[in-house]
Amino acid sequence: MSVNSLDLERFKSFEFIMGALLVGGITFAVLFSGWLFPGGGSDVNLAMRLTPPLADGSFPLGTDPLGRDILARVIIGGEISLKVGFYSALGAVVLGIVMGLLSGYYGGIVDMIVMRFADVQLALPFILLAITFIAVIGGGLTNMIILLIVSQWVQYARLVRGSVLSLKDREFILSAQAIGVRDWRILFQHLLPNLLGPVIVLMTLNVANNILLESSLTFLGLGVDPVIPSWGGMLAEGRTYLQTAWWISIFPGVAILLTVLGLNLLGDWLRDTLDPTGRTSQ
Secondary structure, eight states: OOHHHHHHHHHHHHHHHHHHHHHHHHHHHHHTHHHHOTTTTOOOOGGGTTOOTTSSTTOTTOBOTTOOBHHHHHHHHHHHHHHHHHHHHHHHHHHHHHHHHHHHHHOHHHHHHHHHHHHHHHHSOHHHHHHHHHHHHOOSHHHHHHHHHHHHHHHHHHHHHHHHHHHTTSHHHHHHHHTTOOHHHIIIIIIGGGTHHHHHHHHHHHHHHHHHHHHHHHHTTOSSOTTSOOHHHHHHHHGGGTTTOTHHHHHHHHHHHHHHHHHHHHHHHHHHHHOGGGSOOO
């Protein structure tokens, strides 16, 4: 093994460890947020409003204009971001895989309909789609997840379709067809397992992207209910206090940064692990 190859393997291990620590730490804190902060981060204490970080032992990250604990709200707000990021990516994966399998395997009119619909979807700017969707359907957590599913299934469908087109003429598929194996078994038992590697990598990266999109839309007032603690909502609340109480916006921003960074590191590690052709020869 060359020195460069050894350094690369060490970097990949470091990438995985850092990503796992960041994502695992934030997930662990979110899972136990109800036990750590029984009040849900909504306890108001006007006597302690705008307390700076470390100025009071009870509020290590300071308080907001209503005297609410920033640390509690950052951790509890992470639940919203992680739910939106994971559930929307999972929904887009399921819908995209089904559409991609049908389009690539059957071709013809099915492929034309799915791909033309995908082309229209890709031609729509996301912000325009988001404004229209929320104006018609309304905001909220569930609608935010549906919006992200609708906007991202095309990525998975096109990825799966391309892989199916390259696999459906292979010997193991032709043999299955020759002995009368049903189409649904060919799709989900023979083709799908060979497509999961790149899909999992894309899903990991999209979870991070969805967290950013949810925070951005909530910051603009198009996301989840402002009453619910969320990172984007905290950023919006703190923008008028940037010069006098910077911590209101800085700490939710740092939480977004660390979470997205951890997910991107895991996504890069998964890409290198699941793609043998991308590895450095030893």
